[in-house]
Amino acid sequence: MDRVFLETKIMATDDGAISGIAWKFGAPDRIGDWIEPGAFKGAKLPIPMLFGHDMNDPIGTWDGADEKSDGLHLFGKLLVDDLQRAREVRALVKSGAVRGISVGFITKKASARTGGGRTIKSLELLEASLVTVPMHPGARVTSAKSAIDALRIAEAINRASVALRKGA
Secondary structure: OEEEEEEOOOEEOOOOEEEEEEEEOOOOOOOOOEEOOOOOOOOOOOEEEEEOOOOOOEEEEEEEEEEEOOEEEEEEEEOOOOOHHHHHHHHHHHHOOOOEEEEEEEEEEEEEOOOOOEEEEEEEEEEEEEEOOOOEOOOEOOOHHHHHHHHHHHHHHHHHHHHHHHHO
């Protein structure tokens, strides 16, 4: 799954309503990937709202998407009435400590770009996460993608190690 990090203005209200730009058109990310307008068409909503791409940390849903000339705008709701974690994340968003959105997707149609990267013409949007360390205002893919995967692998190894020690 690809992930793109974006620094944006996120608005969160007391009732948990939240919105932001999930991808800005017109600029490649750090590895040269460029998502074309229209690539997000057909996004099947709602999609999960996660914190930091952690599949075990859902905090709400993105219920609306609007592809405008400047990019993909998402609208959703933090589940503040039902989840303590969502209330915590809302407080982080309101304080400015969390101000990025990162989309997780599967590339469906892409072509290589001169100089590196891809032009992505079609994708399947799987989730969009609120993230603590936004990268570039143009939704830049970073090595954080690899870092997140590495952290998950390390957690799995630690859990397996503990289980093996208990069994020995």
